[in-house]
Amino acid sequence: MISVNQLGKRYGDIVAIDDVSFTLSKGEVLAFLGPNGAGKTTTMRILTCFMPATSGTASVAGFDVFEDAMEVKRRIGYLPETPPLYPEMTVSEYLIFVAKLKGLPRRDQPSGLKNALEKCGLGDVSGRMIGNLSKGFRQRVGLAQALIHNPEVLILDEPTVGLDPRQIIEIRELIKSLGGEHTIILSTHILPEATAVCQKVVIISGGRIVAVDSQEGLSSRIRKSEKISLHLRKFDELTIKKILAISGVMAVNDQVNSKENESYGRFIVESELGIDVRERLAQTVVESGWGLLEMKPLTISLEDVFLKLTTEEKPVDNH
Amino acid sequence: MRNIFVLVGKELRLYFISPIAYVVAMVFLAVSDFLFYNQIRFYSGLSMQMMQMQGNMPELNIHESVFRPSLMNMSIILILIMPLLTMRLFAEEKKGRTNELLMTSPITITEIVLGKFIAVMVVYLLLLVLSLHLPFVLSVAVPISWSPLFASYLGLFLMGGVFLSMGLFASALTDNQIIAAVISFGILIGLWMVSPSGHNAGDSAFKEVAGYLSLMSHLDGFVKGLISTRGVTYFISMTCLGLFMTHRVVESDRWK
Secondary structure, eight states: EEEEEEEEETTTTEEEEEEEEEEOOOTTTEEEEEOTTSSSSHHHHHHHTSSOSEEEEEEEEEEEEETTHHHHHHHHEEOOSOOOOTTTSSSSHHHEEEEEEETTTTHHHHHHHHHHHHHOOGGGTTBGGGGOOHHHHHHHHHHHHHHHOSSSEEEEEEEEEEEEEEHHHHHHHHHHHHHBEEEEEEEEEEEHHHHOSSSEEEEETTTTEEEEEEEHHHHHHHHHHEEEEEEEEEOOOOHHHHHHHHHHEEEEEEEHHHSSSSTTTTTEEEOOOOOOOOOHHHHHHHHOOOOOOEEEEEEEOHHHHHHHHSSSSOOOOOO | HHHHHHHHHHHHHHHSSSSSHHHHHHHHHHHHHHHHHHHHHHHHHHHHHHHHHOOOOOSSOOOOIIHHHHHHHHHHHHHHHHHHHTTTTHHHHHHHTHEEEEEETSSHHHHHHHHHHHHHHHHHHHHHHHHHHHHHHHHHHHHHOOHHHHHHHHHHHHHHHHHHHHHHHHHHHOSOOHHHHHHHHHHHHHHHHHHHHHHHOOHHHHHHHHHHHHHHHHHHHTTTTTHHHHHHHHHHHHHHHHHHHHHHHHHHHHHH
């Protein structure tokens, strides 16, 4: 449905994106992950024919974004970073204008409007002026605007920004439900969002793709085991052996205590996914009289992986 | 074609749900009515004098002494208020990021430019129609020759095209409405002033070129009651130039 091939965009000397390639088949939901300024918006703007690329090609539904821009535009619903709203218009007035602009036939406009209002939970505010709506509602109007002509492809630039947690969940559910019927690309810098909604994740940083993976691939990359950081006042050669004897423990890493005095007595205990060994561990430590100073679970969050993938230099080891 | 009218509808809606169109119309009508009233006072004073002198009035003609100066005044007022109508057309879209919606919709840049231009021309036409109350009111008291008046209004309408297309161009240059208005003031006053500076210049070639470029000299022909192809060509080609430049600017924005 969407294929992007070695896409590049430069603003003067500044390289916004470089050699971006990915494909997306019909009905899939793809998340663009990356820090601010990574090139997410630029890629989306090229796909929506807002601006041309400096190199490479991209096509949507078999139409080249540069050669057949009109055909591409007809098939795309786009929610830009800032929802493109006219504050003086009422919600339904605005949505009807967009429907006409997108070339939705007159007879389909009422049903399109009804659908979009319903899906985005805008029924109660359809007669209100957009300028008087809260940020969350405006974001929803922006989403409704992208949906109104029932496009094959939806491109959403940070669709959940500015929404409260309940609304975020609603919008995610909505996007999930739209997948399958529509092909969706969304950008976000919130990782759980990507894994919650999307089948495919593209991590982009500094204008380059650093990882393309499925949701499962990403989560397995993120979490292989539970890790616990342990700090003991004293220990002996039996310590590692004893800890390894606890059922569920896979490995004990004592490298952290070998180098500096500061981290003397620190261990990282790895255990199988889903097994909490803290109670047994504490018992062992106390019984052996090693002097338990600290024990805390190390959560390797999505953010850590994200940071690892998107930071050029090796992240500082904080264990 | 359909796209153009979708945009015209939206622009007109925005003009009339915000106070812009009403404020501009009110100020335009108030000032031109006041100047018209002064002109009539002057004219009736003049007729009194003529009557006392028992002279036959060869030069005293209501179109020449009331409408011609009033309509020229009106065109000056238009120079001052037209940029206020056009300044928002592109600048506001850019500031509110709604240009992203327009540029990613299946509508060409030509359609966008024409849609906006036609919408503001409709507002302008409305102003002209409203200002027609002056000759209508006067016609109750005095016989009026309608044909030179028709020519004058045609001239004003065509000149409005130049004003508005230049204003549209200025608006496309920036996302700041005030800057857009100032730039279009500059362009319009420039086009208006070419003629006087041309008259002062001794060089005859410059004088001729400047005379042709001047809005005022062309409008004056129409206001005298003369519809010339020269004038029509001038106004229409200047309008097209403005629209063309607007198109180029909007297109070039994509490539930045």
